[in-house]
Each structure stands twice: as structure tokens, then as C-alpha cells.
Amino acid sequence: GAVVSQHPSRVICKSGTSVKIECRSLDFQATTMFWYRQFPKQSLMLMATSNEGSKATYEQGVEKDKFLINHASLTLSTLTVTSAHPEDSSFYICSARDRARSTEAFFGQGTRLTVV
């Protein structure tokens, strides 16, 4: 199956700093990628839809200036958590759908962010 690689898998940062998370589709072109956030024992909440070459579309309640998304190529999208605070600590997951095989969405491994 298609592979989506997400990096880093774990990161610990200090309050006030920024963290960048990368999401790559390794063997297919993903014109659209999605960023989710998941709190313990809760489901995935869609944060934003990342479109290659254009601005991301954010879900209601998600601060676009805090969660910067860049989708510069057909295989790479990045999420930058700016000025991180402890309440930003969460599990962040990206996914991409292969338009050639539209039925599946493939997920990255997830990034566990801890802000101290």
C-alpha cells in the first residue's frame, strides 16, 4: 500500500518555541493532505486541509496563525506549531489520499508533541 511518512515521531519543546512536523507521501502524489489532532482516548479532529500550491483550509476554531501549514510540493506538507504552549501537547497525525486510488486515506505515523 501507499506510504505516508511523518517526522518526527516524538518531540519535546519548551513553551514559546516553534515545532515543525513534516508529512511526506513516499510513493504517490498527494494534492491534498489533512492534519489531525488527537487527545488521549478521543478521536481524530480535523484541523486543516492542505492543498498543494495554495493556502490551507482550516476548520472552525483552529487558529491559522498558530498552526502554520505549508504544502509546497505534491509529496510534502508541513505543520508548524508556533509559540507552543503546554495545552498544545497532543498527538498530531497527517493523512493523504492517493487520487489514483481514491478509496483509501493513508496516515502518517503520528507525532507526539509535548510542550514543557
Next chain:
Amino acid sequence: GQNIDQPTEMTATEGAIVQINCTYQTSGFNGLFWYQQHAGEAPTFLSYNVLDGLEEKGRFSSFLSRSKGYSYLLLKELQMKDSASYLCAVSPNDYKLSFGAGTTVTVRA
């Protein structure tokens, strides 16, 4: 908005069968997905239904009734490794996925 409901928890015995129900009310429908997620890991794809009926894939089967807004995931011959959270997700009219809260299945010996 999208509304997707599934039970919070289920417990079953090794070797048994468990059925996880999912009901949905969404602004559109472009398919229903089931994912398995182990704690601390990303979801893995299990099944996809877009037409009514039963899709069987090994020990896992998924059923869809679009008129009833209803699906279920059937897990047969349960194994300890099947202990996980199972997520029901619906795709509205675009490439987004809306997830239910997930059902935690615990398999006991």
C-alpha cells in the same frame, strides 16, 4: 455538521465475534471507512463501503446501509492483538474524513 456515533467500549472473549455499530448523519456521503488504531499509533485502514451490502476481508467484515445511515464492523475469531480502538469515518462530498469517537475493544482470554 457531521454526526457519527459508535459505542465507547466493548469487551469480548478470545475466539468470539464482536460487532461494532456506527450510525451517521452527514451533509453528504462519499463512502464509509473503518480504521483500527492501537494506543499511541496512527490508524490503519480496515475497510471501505460505498454501496449497500457486506464487504468481507478475512476475519473482518463491514456492512453498510445508506438508507439507514448505518454500518457495522464485524470481527470474527477474535485474537488478543485485536484489542484496539476502532474508528468509523465518513467521507462527505469531498476528500475529507469525519471520524466517530472510536470504540475501544478489549479482548480477554
